[in-house]
Amino acid sequence: MKETSLEQITRLYDEYSTKLNHHLSLEKNKIKNKNGVHTFSTATFMYTGAVSAWVAKKDIRQFSERSNSSIARLAGLFECSQQGKNIYNLNRWEYYHEFFSLALSFNSVSLAKEMAEYCSTEKLKGSFEPPPYSVEWTLSLKYLILDIEKEGKKWLAEFHKRSGNKSNLKYLGYANAMQAIWDRNESAFIKALDHINEHYPKQINSNAMFWRIDQHFFSQYGIALVYLAHSKGMNIVYENTYFPADMMNLPEHHVTPYIPTPRGLLRQLIKDAVDQHKQQQDHIKKNKG
Numbered sequence: 001m002k003e004t005s006l007e008q009i010t011r012l013y014d015e016y017s018t019k020l021n022h023h024l025s026l027e028k029n030k031i032k033n034k035n036g037v038h039t040f041s042t043a044t045f046m047y048t049g050a051v052s053a054w055v056a057k058k059d060i061r062q063f064s065e066r067s068n069s070s071i072a073r074l075a076g077l078f079e080c081s082q083q084g085k086n087i088y089n090l091n092r093w094e095y096y097h098e099f100f101s102l103a104l105s106f107n108s109v110s111l112a113k114e115m116a117e118y119c120s121t122e123k124l125k126g127s128f129e130p131p132p133y134s135v136e137w138t139l140s141l142k143y144l145i146l147d148i149e150k151e152g153k154k155w156l157a158e159f160h161k162r163s164g165n166k167s168n169l170k171y172l173g174y175a176n177a178m179q180a181i182w183d184r185n186e187s188a189f190i191k192a193l194d195h196i197n198e199h200y201p202k203q204i205n206s207n208a209m210f211w212r213i214d215q216h217f218f219s220q221y222g223i224a225l226v227y228l229a230h231s232k233g234m235n236i237v238y239e240n241t242y243f244p245a246d247m248m249n250l251p252e253h254h255v256t257p258y259i260p261t262p263r264g265l266l267r268q269l270i271k272d273a274v275d276q277h278k279q280q281q282d283h284i285k286k287n288k289g
Contacts (some may be wrong), residue, residue, distance in 0.1 A: 005216040006055070012213070013052035020045065027260050037088040038078045039260055043077075046070035047102070051214040060246045068104050072258035074099060075111055079257045082091050082118060091257055093124040094134035097221075101139050104224035108253040109145075109231045116145040133171065133209065144178055147227065153182065169208065170199040177225045186234055196222040197240040 003011070012019075023045050026038040033039060050066035079097075081090040089095055089103045096119040103112040119142050136159040143152030156178055165170040173195030180189035202218050204210045210221075219242040229236050240246050256283060 005213060009052045009217070010046075010056045012048060012267055013056040016049045017084070022048065033260070034088075034235065035088045037093060039073050039077055039254055040088050043070045043073035046073070047215040048212070051217060052245065055217050059248075060122065063246075064250070068253070069254075069258070070107055071103060071108060071111070071195055071253075073101065073257045073260075075257035076259040078115060078118070079110075080259065091125050093119050093121055094126060094138055097137040097141050099133065100138075100145060101221045101224040103255075104145075104227050105220045105247070106253050107227045107250045108255050109227065110143055112228075115143045133159075135212045135268050137174070140175070140178055144181060145230075149182065153254065156182070170202045173197075173199065174221060174225070181225070181229050181234065184232065186236060189229055189234065190238060191238060191245065192223060193226070193238050193240070197242050200242045218247055220245055223247050226271075 020042075022039065023042040027033055027042045029038070046066050047070040050063045050070060053066060065192075070175035077087050077090055081087040090099075096115060099110050099115050103109075103115065114178045119138065136155060138153040140152060143149075143155060146152075158176060159175045159178070160172075162168060163175050173192045176195060177189055177192035180186075180192055196219055200210075200222075202208065204216050212215075223242060224238055225241070226238060227250075239248060
């Protein structure tokens with residue numbers, strides 16, 4: 001019999017420590033992790049582990065600790081990408097709605113702003129066939145985060161157009177919530193959250209937007225918009241099935257980027273320092289002679 005979402009996330013909670021060690025081992029392998037693929041995978045796994053701690057044990061402390069480790073890795077990868085390194089998934093601008101929403105849902109507005117400023121259709125690659133919604137969602141959210149109204153409303157109109165047809169109505173609440181933030185309309189924003197909450201069960205099946213197991217228990221994208229609304233000065237108090245109180249009251253979070261040290265790197269740094277010192281001593285002796 002197929003596992004329910006609750007059974008699956010509870011099993012993942014029980015297996016977390018063992019599987020995390022495997023992820024960390026791959027992350028420290030400088031050859032296999034050359035473009036950050038295993039750091040990205042570890043970050044994703046840690047976030048799933050964070051959600052499992054909250055679902056299985058209602059442990060908000062463990063949720064916060066694991067989420068922090070996850071987002072710190074994402075911030076580290078982002079920092080490497082800014083330095084011109086080819087980092088897995090961070091060179092595809094259409095996927096940035098995921099990164100914006102993850103940062104915002106943990107109340108890290110500053111990281112979301114940094115990412116939004118970096119997310120550029122000129123600097124970053126585009127996919128040949130981006131997934132549905134990725135373009136409209138990313139650009140609508142980017143310009144809303146940065147308060148660039150003309151571009152933001154242009155792309156939000158496209159998002160409304162896509163989510164306005166019958167088969168996509170389940171996503172209309174996100175477009176309405178973004179419009180309400182532009183308008184600073186708190187009552188319209190609450191109605192948009194109600195729409196998201198009501199239609200969320202339709203958004204989490206295997207053919208929908210939020211198919212990952214860690215997305216089945218609360219609306220990360222909806223919660224992200226609540227924290228974004230707060231950052232724009234809106235007074236939003238909301239709680240519902242997919243907007244649990246624990247997730248709505250996280251303190252503002254400033255992320256310290258984490259960049260893993262590849263296995264053997266410390267040994268190499270020490271060797272380089274010793275070699276450099278020897279060269280300096282040889283140079284001194286040569287000059288004295």
